[in-house]
Amino acid sequence: MQVPNANIRSPSYYIAEMQARCAKCGRQARVLALAVPPNHEILVEGEWQNVDGDAFVFYVAELPDAVSRHLFERSPAFRLQQGEDPADSHWINHCEHCAEAFSDDELHCEPGGFMPSRALDAEAISLSRIDEGFSASAAGYALAPEFFASMRRP
Ligand SMILES: [Zn+2]
Numbered sequence: 377m378q379v380p381n382a383n384i385r386s387p388s389y390y391i392a393e394m395q396a397r398c399a400k401c402g403r404q405a406r407v408l409a410l411a412v413p414p415n416h417e418i419l420v421e422g423e424w425q426n427v428d429g430d431a432f433v434f435y436v437a438e439l440p441d442a443v444s445r446h447l448f449e450r451s452p453a454f455r456l457q458q459g460e461d462p463a464d465s466h467w468i469n470h471c472e473h474c475a476e477a478f479s480d481d482e483l484h485c486e487p488g489g490f491m492p493s494r495a496l497d498a499e500a501i502s503l504s505r506i507d508e509g510f511s512a513s514a515a516g517y518a519l520a521p522e523f524f525a526s527m528r529r530p
Contacts, residue, residue, distance in 0.1 A: 378511030379438040384431075385424070386416035389443070389510035390503040391450060392432070392490060392527070396469075396483065400476035407469040407478055408447060408454040409434060409490045411503065411521075412510060418517065430524045432490055434480040434516035436467045446506060466515070484516055491521065498523035502530050 378385050390411040395404040410433045417424045439447075447454055453470040457477065469478040483489035492498040 377440060378509075379440055379513055381438055381513040382511040383419040384412065384416060384433055384514055384517065385509075385511040386412040387509060388413060388505060388507045390505050391446060392501055392503050393450060394490070394501045396478060396489060398471040398474060398476055398478075401471060401474040403471070403473045405469075405471040405473060405478075406451050406453070407483060407489075408451050409483065410436065410439075410443075410447075410510075410512070411524075413505070416510075427519065429520045432484060432516075432518040432521055433512055433514045434484045434490075434518070436512050436514045436516075437465055438513040439467070440509070440511060442508060443510060443512075450504075480516060484518060491518070492523050492526075495523050495526040498526035499528060501527040503527045504530060 392409040392411055394407060396407045398405050412431050414428045415426060417426055453472045456465060457468045459465045484491060487493040
């Protein structure tokens with residue numbers, strides 16, 4: 377079952393995990409992200425299109441319960457943050473020590489985080505593949521991330 381406003385879907389997906397430094401307390405905290413393998417589909421102007429590449433998915437507003445449960449098992453600190461406007465609600469990481477939020481801009485749109493600038497940094501990211509259906513309503517989508525092949529598959 378896909379979520380009602382899905383704009384991305386895939387027969388399998390990855391949960392990415394790494395340590396990031398909290399800007400508030402300065403400690404290392406576990407942060408999670410979602411990615412999809414080649415042959416996922418994205419909704420473009422009302423039509424599903426197949427995409428032959430890996431992609432990170434962020435600014436996620438809706439996820440199926442099964443995906444939420446897998447995320448919760450790895451870190452309850454990655455959770456849906458309700459905005460004042462429901463349109464602003466999305467999943468974000470929080471520091472496991474002080475609860476400060478990590479923005480998806482910081483983790484996905486700037487070098488470092490889930491956008492490594494060299495293979496060595498990519499090796500600090502682990503990718504767990506889950507062979508279950510995935511769908512999401514997401515505003516952020518990074519196709520063909522650099523150094524994706526260097527990320528660890530446990
Ligand atoms: Zn902190």
